[in-house]
Amino acid sequence: MTRILALLDKDLADLRQNPSLFVPAALTGFFSILLPFIVAIVVPLFAGERLSDSSDFEIVVEASRNQPSMRGLDPEGVIQAWVFQHFLVLLVLTPIAGSMSVAAHSVIGEKQARTLEPLLATPITTFELLSAKVLGSLLPALMLTVSCFCVYVAGVAIFAQPGVYRALFTPASLGIVFLLGPLAALAALQLAVCVSSRVNDARSAQQIGALVILPIAGLLVVQLMGSFVLTGPVITFIAIALLGVNTGLMLLGIRLFDREAILTRWK
């Protein structure tokens, strides 16, 4: 554990010196936050028509108004709460985008800077090395997610109808942000670290790791279509599946991390 913390501490210190790596994540977070506000607040404001005036949302109002978190809201508030709840899935992308650029550089960066060989000459094991690399990408990304969530809640409290923000504190909403988000990010960046230890180009690692974004984007689409809802049991099931995937990816990462190939084939 000491060795993981030692390397993690170094990676975080290194990251503080190179904050530009987090620009893509910050941009993703910003647009993830902005998009639902455009849909629920800005567009109706400029169109001069409330969302509840449209018959398209009647089903939403009917299905959602009995939820405990939406009691007491008028139809416009219910629709706003529904939009802000469903777009929370986009916030899951923030830690993934954040971790991806960092994770993609994790092993490749060490190789290119020729710092990997002295590191491997210490008693550090592959598991410790990869764990530190994964955590070094995940922790800053999670901090960014929490920050984005706080901004999101504050924005909803200020711009949406009074009481709408309560819909963001349901177990399902919190599960999406604080359980599925980190687990999906962990899977994405483990994939990126795995690839990072096998290729010479950080872009390859980034592109392959970004494949994890596809199912999440799909999740958002099917949710908005109303054919699938992320309820508590569904979130729990996905979380368990992601735990399994993450365990498998760690084992795969250890297996794929070929010290000899890295030292002898990389120049």
Add this chain to the structure above:
Amino acid sequence: MLTASHLTRHFGSRLAVDDVSFELVPGEVFALLGPNGAGKTTTLRMLAGLIEPSSGSVRFNTDTMSPQTAPRLRGQIGFLTEAPGLWDRLDVRRNLLVYARLHGLPKPNQAVSEALDAFGILDRAGDIAGQLSKGLKQRVALARTLLHKPGVVLLDEPTAGLDPESAREVRELVLRLRETKHTVVLSTHNLDEVDRVASRVAVLRTRLIALDTPAALRARLFGTRLRITLGQAAAPFTDTVIATGFTDVRSDDSMLSIAVNQEPSSAPLIVRRLVEAGADVYSVVAEEPRLEDVYLRLLESENQSAPPTRSGPPTR
């Protein structure tokens, strides 16, 4: 302390190191010499437990290096890699602090300060590593290598690219390590450096071409010669020396060069004969061919005896 037994390493079909064996004792500075691609770095990496031999073994005291024992044994070895390998954006202290913690040192901050102080760079602890000169980077890397007080120190071209002053500091460090009974393995192209610090030399070209002390290698390849400076022309005294029983005698101006088998016992006899013959003997010294000549002679003879390429099927 450190034993390499029949170390062989293939990379695919290419044979990088072939059946290399040696045994090192504490306080020994062992130099690995050889042209580029001779297998020096691969040998060092096998000794450091970074790569596994295809066959053969590395033994460290009573432990044999294996994937299971390597992490523990690496804690007793200091390996200076060819590149300093510092994290450029971090300061010197933090660079070393990471390694102190990776090695599990009980007082990492104190250990870092001591290591930096030993290399005279404590005042540079706050400097960003990327802004240091090459010589300073190498000193930081050396401090990192010795941070955990390893018994065995592996140095891969430690003076490559350094200015003469920095190179001398590295040599002095190696000599200090020898005095403190460290086992040092040094890979280098700098033959002068080897001559100054190495107890034994291994000339490597995939396999071991030669392994001995520098003096013994010189004697083996060039024999032992005496150089005698006279107060007059040397040529008239050539026959005198030949008559004493030494057949390989060369003269140049006032100097005689004589091949002898056992220099200490031969010198008084030759000097006596020369003085009896009327020569004024100014000085008698043992001739030492440069290590570079020894090295080139070894490679030359290897070129003549070895097949043009060496390869074989991978064993692993």
